[in-house]
Structure formats: structure tokens, C-alpha cells
Amino acid sequence: MYAMSSSKPILLVIDDIPENLTLMYQLLKDDYRVKGANSGARGIALAESAKPDLILLDIMMPEMDGYEVCKRLKSQPSTRDIPVIFLTAKSERIDEQKGLALGAADYITKPVNPEIVKARVKTHVSLKLSSEMLKGENEALEKEVQRRTCEAIKQQEELHAIQDVAFYAMISLAETRDNDTGNHILRTQTYIKHLAEKLRQNPRYASQLCDDVIKLICKSAPLHDIGKIGIPDHILLKKGNLTEDEFEIMKTHTTIGYDAISNAEKVSGQQMDFLKYAKEIAHSHHEHWDGNGYPQGLVGDEIPLSARLMAIADVYDALISRRIYKPAFTHRDAVQIILSGKGTQFDPEIIDAFVDIADELYQIAMQNMSLKEHDAS
Known part of the structure; x- marks a missing residue:
């Protein structure tokens, strides 16, 4: 039958x-x-x-x-x-x-x-078949890399291309679950680049934010919410406020994302710098400077710098964007809300960098935001 x-x-x-x-x-x-x-x-x-x-x-x-x-x-x-x-x-x-x-x-x-x-x-x-396909592709990639040991430059270019394909395949999967994801990813990636470049003017962070590190952080930023793939639709797409139990489930997207990227790294059989930052950002972008965030309750500099940058970029874009559960805030109100979190939710020195380029970030937002996403002046 x-x-x-x-x-x-x-x-x-x-x-x-x-x-x-x-x-x-x-x-x-x-x-x-x-x-x-x-x-x-x-x-x-x-x-x-x-x-x-x-x-x-x-x-x-x-x-x-x-x-x-x-x-x-x-x-x-x-x-x-x-x-x-x-x-x-x-x-x-x-x-x-x-x-x-x-x-x-x-x-x-x-x-x-x-x-x-x-x-x-x-x-x-689709998620299961994509996962199996990526595993098979990683096995094929390993053989291909071994075969091309004498073509170092070409091999490196191909590896980067495959990494980009894998990244954007994962990002596309996230977009199928949450309609707010697409332009949000592009905007936050651009915000974090400008924030990092501004922050490295601070002597305390200059050595931590060389061009290569900023490039890797920007490349990894789009995976900050990849764990939402594992959140049920009735919670992820809920129009009203989440219940306490629903919020506890929603919070697991940080560990789901971290585990997914870690597993991908294990399949590859090697440590990759860009996945290091992807794991940091996915796992810790909801940690708070004062220790009241999640999932680990990290405090201050215990929170990876990449995640502290992502936290501000993510919150700013969420505030000025219209979502199914809230209207958009004005740029001025969003900046004030973020300022109120200085030293509690956010790294004070990154807040200072944010304030210096806030208007620049707003222009980036307006260039990459549709009327559907933005309904505040």
C-alpha cells in the first residue's frame, strides 16, 4: 500500500x-x-x-x-x-x-x-537532508584538499568559497523560519563592522581588532541567530508576548546555535578561525555586562568581545525595526534606550563608540530597510 x-x-x-x-x-x-x-x-x-x-x-x-x-x-x-x-x-x-x-x-x-x-x-x-548533504560535502572537500596540496593558492580560494556557501546556506535556512531575518542580517553585519572599526581607535581594543579579526567577526555575525532554526513556529512567530515557559525555550536558541556550529566544525575535522567567532557570537550575544544575561550569566570581559559588539548591533536594529510583536522605535528613542543600558546590559566603552557613530548607523539602516520593516520616523 x-x-x-x-x-x-x-x-x-x-x-x-x-x-x-x-x-x-x-x-x-x-x-x-x-x-x-x-x-x-x-x-x-x-x-x-x-x-x-x-x-x-x-x-x-x-x-x-x-x-x-x-x-x-x-x-x-x-x-x-x-x-x-x-x-x-x-x-x-x-x-x-x-x-x-x-x-x-x-x-x-x-x-x-x-x-x-x-x-x-x-x-x-529539508533541514535533515541539508545536514546530510553538508556532511557529505565536507567529506568530499577533505579528499579534494588532499588532492590539491600542490596548488596552495587555488586551494585556499576554493576553501573560502565553500565556507561562504555553507554560511549562506545556513543563513538561508534561518530566513525560511523567520521573515524578519533577511535584511536584519545584512544591517547588523554592517553595524558591527563600523562599530569594531570605531572601537579599535580606543587603545584598550586596538590590538584585539586588527583588520583580519574585524573581517572574521563580520563574516561570522550573520549566524548570531542561527539557533532559531530549532525554535518551534508557535513560539518563534508568536505575535503576542511570550510566556515565561516560552521565553525559556526561546533562550535556548543561543545554545542550539553554538552546538550546531560546533558540530559543523567537528565534521570538518579542523579548527577554523571564522567558526570561533561564529560560536562566540551565537552563544553569547544575549549576555549582559552586569551578569544578568543568558545563557551563562557571564560578566564584563568574560563575554567575548565579538559578542559584546553583536549585542549592541542586534538590539539597535531590533528597536528601530517593526516586528510582528511590536512597532518600530524612532532612532532617537532607540539610542536613548541603549544608552540606559550602559554598564548594565552593554560594555560602556562600546556604548561610547556606538554614540559617536549612531547617526552613521541610522543612515545604514535606512539604506537597507523596507517600508514593511520600518514605520517610525
Whole structure:
């Protein structure tokens, strides 16, 4: 019944209700090879043998519920990298943090909205296939580098090009999740370049901010929010204020981003300077100078300089931009708000550099901001 073209990604649906299995099959069969299991035990066995690209998993099942199934899948090397989306009825009280802690990628509520199901499945299957593709490309790259040991200059140029492709592939994935991301990335990258160049006029930072370091920081800056790929849509795209629990989940984008970049570095088999700054920025751009930030509660100079620069660039752009949850602030109000964080949220000396070039940053913003993003004068 479920035989489909072998070129299509494989989906596994685990649900104890036959009607639900049939519904998901009919909904997804045109684009995927859909396999079904009517119990947790059968689902685990099928996941190990079929190696699906994504698992849709019901939570409320007899004998073994979805949480236990997910826990067992994530404990096995052969299945732990398969993304899992939980299926749950709207009337059920679910523990989202528990599910995410177990390794679930997302939640979909029943009765399902066909378009939402298709969109979520497409996003997570694409992420998995892209990850596998990048891993394969890294293995191929290693062989290619070995083959071209006598072509040092050409090899270096090709390596840089591949790094750029990988960077922008990851950035593009982030943009598919959050419509605010695209121009925000371009603007903050430009802000941080100007901030760093201004800050190195300060003798304390001159030796830390040579041209090469500034170039690497700017190259890494677009990955500051890459971890938001791992935040569920109902939190990432929420129009109202987040609840405390939702905010705790949102805060994990810093560690998700850090782990993703670290894993990419491990796959490459070598330390890369530009990934060093990418990890610093992704992990620490929400740390506060006074220690009240997250995820580690770092204080003062414990926070990497690249992340302290990113913090101001990120907040300034967020303030002057219209988002789904707030209107845009004026440039003047945004500067005052940032000034109020001097010595508490932000490095005081970087604030001084920011004030000196604030008008210049505003001109950059206006040149790279659409009317949709900006509604304040």
C-alpha cells in the first residue's frame, strides 16, 4: 500500500488510531514515501529498519506513549538523528519543555491543518537532508584538499568559497523560519563592522581588532541567530508576548546555535578561525555586562568581545525595526534606550563608540530597510 518512488524522502507516522495513519498517508503520499506503525514498539522497530527522514509521533498511546518512544529513539545511534514531530490533540495538556528536552523538533496539534502539516514536514525534512548533504560535502572537500596540496593558492580560494556557501546556506535556512531575518542580517553585519572599526581607535581594543579579526567577526555575525532554526513556529512567530515557559525555550536558541556550529566544525575535522567567532557570537550575544544575561550569566570581559559588539548591533536594529510583536522605535528613542543600558546590559566603552557613530548607523539602516520593516520616523 505504501510503496512509492525510492527517490522520495521517507516519513514514518506512529499513531495507535488507524484513521489517523490513513489521514497522514493521504495527506503526504504525493511527496513522500509514507510508512505507518500503530504502536510505539512497532514504530521503533520500523525506524531502525526503514531509516526514515522524519517521524510524526502521537503522544497519547497505550503501553508506550510518545515521550517514551522519543526517548528510546534518541538513545539509539541508528535513530537519534531522525527529527521527530509530536502530534497532539488540542485538548491534551502537553509538556513542551519535556518533549524538546527529549529531542523533539516540533509540535503539531490535532485536528491537523493540512497546509501546516505539509509546511512543517517540508521544513524539517529539508533541514535533515541539508545536514546530510553538508556532511557529505565536507567529506568530499577533505579528499579534494588532499588532492590539491600542490596548488596552495587555488586551494585556499576554493576553501573560502565553500565556507561562504555553507554560511549562506545556513543563513538561508534561518530566513525560511523567520521573515524578519533577511535584511536584519545584512544591517547588523554592517553595524558591527563600523562599530569594531570605531572601537579599535580606543587603545584598550586596538590590538584585539586588527583588520583580519574585524573581517572574521563580520563574516561570522550573520549566524548570531542561527539557533532559531530549532525554535518551534508557535513560539518563534508568536505575535503576542511570550510566556515565561516560552521565553525559556526561546533562550535556548543561543545554545542550539553554538552546538550546531560546533558540530559543523567537528565534521570538518579542523579548527577554523571564522567558526570561533561564529560560536562566540551565537552563544553569547544575549549576555549582559552586569551578569544578568543568558545563557551563562557571564560578566564584563568574560563575554567575548565579538559578542559584546553583536549585542549592541542586534538590539539597535531590533528597536528601530517593526516586528510582528511590536512597532518600530524612532532612532532617537532607540539610542536613548541603549544608552540606559550602559554598564548594565552593554560594555560602556562600546556604548561610547556606538554614540559617536549612531547617526552613521541610522543612515545604514535606512539604506537597507523596507517600508514593511520600518514605520517610525
